[in-house]
Each structure stands twice: as structure tokens, then as C-alpha cells.
Amino acid sequence: MTGDHTPSPLTFGQLSVWRVMETYPLERWSETYLRDCIPVPADTTTDQVIQAIGTLSRRHESLRTLFDDSQSGPRQHVRPAQEAVAVEVVEHDDATAVATRLAEERMVRESEFGRRFAVVTREGAPHHVAVVVDHIVSDGFGLIRLVSELSTLMGADSPAGERWLAETPPAPRDLAVEQRSEAHHSRRTTVVRHWQHLLRTLPDKHFPVPRSAGDIPGRIEAVLYSAGARVALELLSARTDASPQTLLLSLSAVACATVTGAEQPVLTLQSGNRFDPRWKSIVSSMNQYAPIPVDLGPPQAPYGDYLSRLSTSSLTAYRRGSYDYDAITDLVRRERKVELGFDNFFNFMPTDIVARPAGQLDGYPPPRVVQSRPNRQIGPRFDIKIRPGAEMPVVIRADPRLLPAPRLQALAGWFHEQLYRLADGTDTTVRQVADRCALALEV
Amino acid sequence: MTSADWPDDFEKAVRQHLPLLADGTALTSEASLLALGLDSLATVGLLVEVEETFAVQFPDEDLRAETFATPATLWAVVVRLRDGAAT
Numbered sequence: 466m467t468g469d470h471t472p473s474p475l476t477f478g479q480l481s482v483w484r485v486m487e488t489y490p491l492e493r494w495s496e497t498y499l500r501d502c503i504p505v506p507a508d509t510t511t512d513q514v515i516q517a518i519g520t521l522s523r524r525h526e527s528l529r530t531l532f533d534d535s536q537s538g539p540r541q542h543v544r545p546a547q548e549a550v551a552v553e554v555v556e557h558d559d560a561t562a563v564a565t566r567l568a569e570e571r572m573v574r575e576s577e578f579g580r581r582f583a584v585v586t587r588e589g590a591p592h593h594v595a596v597v598v599d600h601i602v603s604d605g606f607g608l609i610r611l612v613s614e615l616s617t618l619m620g621a622d623s624p625a626g627e628r629w630l631a632e633t634p635p636a637p638r639d640l641a642v643e644q645r646s647e648a649h650h651s652r653r654t655t656v657v658r659h660w661q662h663l664l665r666t667l668p669d670k671h672f673p674v675p676r677s678a679g680d681i682p683g684r685i686e687a688v689l690y691s692a693g694a695r696v697a698l699e700l701l702s703a704r705t706d707a708s709p710q711t712l713l714l715s716l717s718a719v720a721c722a723t724v725t726g727a728e729q730p731v732l733t734l735q736s737g738n739r740f741d742p743r744w745k746s747i748v749s750s751m752n753q754y755a756p757i758p759v760d761l762g763p764p765q766a767p768y769g770d771y772l773s774r775l776s777t778s779s780l781t782a783y784r785r786g787s788y789d790y791d792a793i794t795d796l797v798r799r800e801r802k803v804e805l806g807f808d809n810f811f812n813f814m815p816t817d818i819v820a821r822p823a824g825q826l827d828g829y830p831p832p833r834v835v836q837s838r839p840n841r842q843i844g845p846r847f848d849i850k851i852r853p854g855a856e857m858p859v860v861i862r863a864d865p866r867l868l869p870a871p872r873l874q875a876l877a878g879w880f881h882e883q884l885y886r887l888a889d890g891t892d893t894t895v896r897q898v899a900d901r902c903a904l905a906l907e908v
Numbered sequence: 909m910t911s912a913d914w915p916d917d918f919e920k921a922v923r924q925h926l927p928l929l930a931d932g933t934a935l936t937s938e939a940s941l942l943a944l945g946l947d948s949l950a951t952v953g954l955l956v957e958v959e960e961t962f963a964v965q966f967p968d969e970d971l972r973a974e975t976f977a978t979p980a981t982l983w984a985v986v987v988r989l990r991d992g993a994a995t
Contacts (some may be wrong), residue, residue, distance in 0.1 A: 508963045513926055640933075651965065652965075653967065659968065660966075702942075703943070706940070706973075706977075707942075708942060708946075708947050708948045708951075709947070709971075710947060710948040710949075711948060718950055736952075737991055739947065740952050740953045740955070740956040740957075741960070742957070773973060776948075776972070776973040777971060777972045777973060779948055780948070780951060780952065780955075780971045780972070780973070780976075781968050783948070783949065783952045784952055784955060784956075784966070784971055813948070816947070819928065819947070820942055820943055
């Protein structure tokens, strides 16, 4: 493990966060912070909770790292582990409200570690720890590790926390060195070739996706909840030999083409880049945006052909999803004279949805579509996320200028209807699916 | 092709990405990896592990669903890449 305290380069994941957030106004950064509230086991004292937070901070470099910019690019400075960690103690019934307040002010990376903790008490007794982290400190998976370890350190029963506490955590500085090493030269070259191929084969108007201008008037959101759609997806996966992720990506790409008018849209996957066992559980930001060109193919062609192409594109995008953001930015500037940009996001999060040939399509509660205004009012103009759960929430977030609320709601409902129509064999071609999506959006 | 044709390292790498394959159940050469729980992200995890274990690098042309259809199709690509790298 890295032992000195001289500045180090950023990992590819950290650099991606740095560069992407540079495109956001400073006053909007806090919208992107991750937050969580961790229950404190009964009979645990405030001092014990603070000690647990201190232990967590000593274990993970990310929690005691400062970042600054320099002539050679952004750098990270890992600070020595302190015995005591400053933690706010707040008397409040609602830990979520405390977390929201903790996230209000921007964290200044040059002078403040990118995390804030508060012990939330009721009548002096701690009941939750509110935690907020800058995305450069951790992605969602890293936060799961932090929460699990902290729970265990406070005395809760968490098998994952116990397992992780028994390990020496991987250090982002070591990863940064490895990613930039001679041993990884071949991988970096392969990734650059992949981007060169994208730039050579995709039209200017579709790639890179132009950056959003101004992010006004914000974002709206609609969520489809449907247990039946989940079963239809599992059944369809068994019938087509396509993964549930590929199937929902295929519908999202059709939706994107319909909403944006692009015949061959370019979507963005988020590659978790936690495929190497040595770095699988690191507390850092590993996610990077991975563009995936979508070839819808001839309209009358079987939907299965489209799925097959999409599966290949998806695998390639994920595999080439770890890259030096600055090197790729330079390449894009040279080739296209524009800035690197991403939009049309797709993220499939469930791990418990699998091919099941014996699913029944009837007998479920009717689907629900719930509209809301997301906390995060910045970012992609079109963003589809599939969350885990019995009702498989399909979360669609959009810029209302691109997709006004009534059409957004209709699109969410279309996912339910379309999964059924593919699963029961009513629709079998790309044309049928695209036509039905267009029809649904005529509201 | 049978499981006897591939080394233990390969079998171990594949098995640990198949959540629906019970311990003690044989991994047959023609088993559907998708049906055994190999989802999209697990496919990339398996790919990385196989690349590390056998010191090969899959070119984009081999990053296809067909490559990861069964243990036999995957092992065939590994052998081709490994033998190609050795020449």
C-alpha cells in the first residue's frame, strides 16, 4: 500500500468525477452528493459512535483525502489518519432532514475532506448517523461498504461489514499508480482504439452527445412500479436468451430514439469498473460514463436481431469503460473540435432479476406511475434507471423541454405495456415496438 | 468438448459468476450461462477474470453474446487467443 503523503494523480474514476463536475455550476454541486442515514444500535453511546466514525476514517483513505488542481492536472493529497475526527452531534427526530442539511453547502475539496458525518440524537441518545459524501470520495457501491462497516463498528449485526472489516481496504492511490503504469499500457491503447472507432463510425450530430446548456428549468421524474412488468421481463429473458439488462436497454434505446428523434441514438452506460477482484470493494468513485451506439437496424427485422447487436455493444462499452478522461477528451477535441459530452443515460441496478421461463403474466396489481421532482436538478436530459425490488421501479428523469410531464408519464406506462407485448409475442419487430412508443407519446 | 478439456482455473472462474448453479452440480460444456445467472455485469467480471488468469486480451470482435453463451464457446475463444498469443 502507498505509504508516503506526497501528492498523487487521480484514479480514472476520480478524474471522471472531477471533469464532469467541472461542467456544473459550483452552487449546484451539492445536489450530486450521496447521502445515507445509518441506524445506531440501542445502548450505543454518542462517544462510541464517534469512535466508530474515527475508525472508519482511519481505514479508508478516501475519507481523509484533499484534492487540488495543478499544472500537471488534478491531484490527491491523502492526510495521515487522526485519532480523533470532528463529528457534529445534532438533536433531531429526523435523520434524513439532518443529512439534507449536511449536503446543502458545497464541500471545498482543497481544504475539506469530502464527507460529513453527524450523530443524530433524540433526548441525548443517538439514533442515527447521517452521512454525506462527495462523489469523488465514493460511488454508490463504496457507500454501501462504508455503511456496512460503520454499522458493524457500532455493534450492529452486518455480515458484509464484518467481512470487510477483516480486510485491509484497497487504496485509491495504489489504483491510480496501476492504471497509469507501463503494465497497463496495452489496456489504455485498446481503449483509445475503441474511442477512435466510435469517432470514425458515428455521425457528428450524434456523438459525442452535445452538453446540456444551462440545465434550466431542471428535471422532472416519473417512476413506473409494476410487479407484472418484472415477471414479463424475466419471461422474455428466458425466451430470447437476452439478459434482463439488455432487454430494458433495448426499450430505453427505442424510447430515446423516439424522444430525441435520433435514428441511431448514442446512450450512456455507467460502468462500475469493479470487475477486478483486487479493486472490487474499494471505497472510491469507480463509475465512468461509457457511450453505447445503438443500431436499431431495419424496421421490419426481428427484435431478437436487435437484441443481439445491443448485447455486443453493451459488453464492449462496459469492458472499455475504464479510461483516462483527459486523454479521451484530447482525442475528441482533435477529431471533432468539440468537448466530450454524455447524455441519454441508462443504468440497470437489480441483481435479482433473472431469466425465468415459467412466469405467469396475469394476477398482478395494476401498474402505477408516480411523478415527482427529483432532488438532483442537474445532469442528463434523459436518464432511465432500473431499481431493484418486487415492482422493479423504472425511474425516468428528463428535462421537461425534451419531455413534458404528460409525455413522461405516458412513456413510463409504455414500458409496462411493451414488456407484456413482447413477452406474450404480440410484438416481434423493432418497427412494432418503435411505433407503439411513438403512439404512447402522442398525448 | 467436456469439462475435462478445460483447466480447473477456468471452471473456478466461470462457476463463481453463476449464482444459479448449485454447489456440487456439474458445469456441462453446453450449459446456458445466461440461464445459470450470468447477467451483463457478471459477464464483464468473468471476462476480466479470464483475461487475467490466462493472460489474454479479448478483442472487440469477441465481445459478443455468443462468446459467453456456454462454457464451451467461451473456452474455445480463450484457447484461440492463448494459442495466438503464443505464436
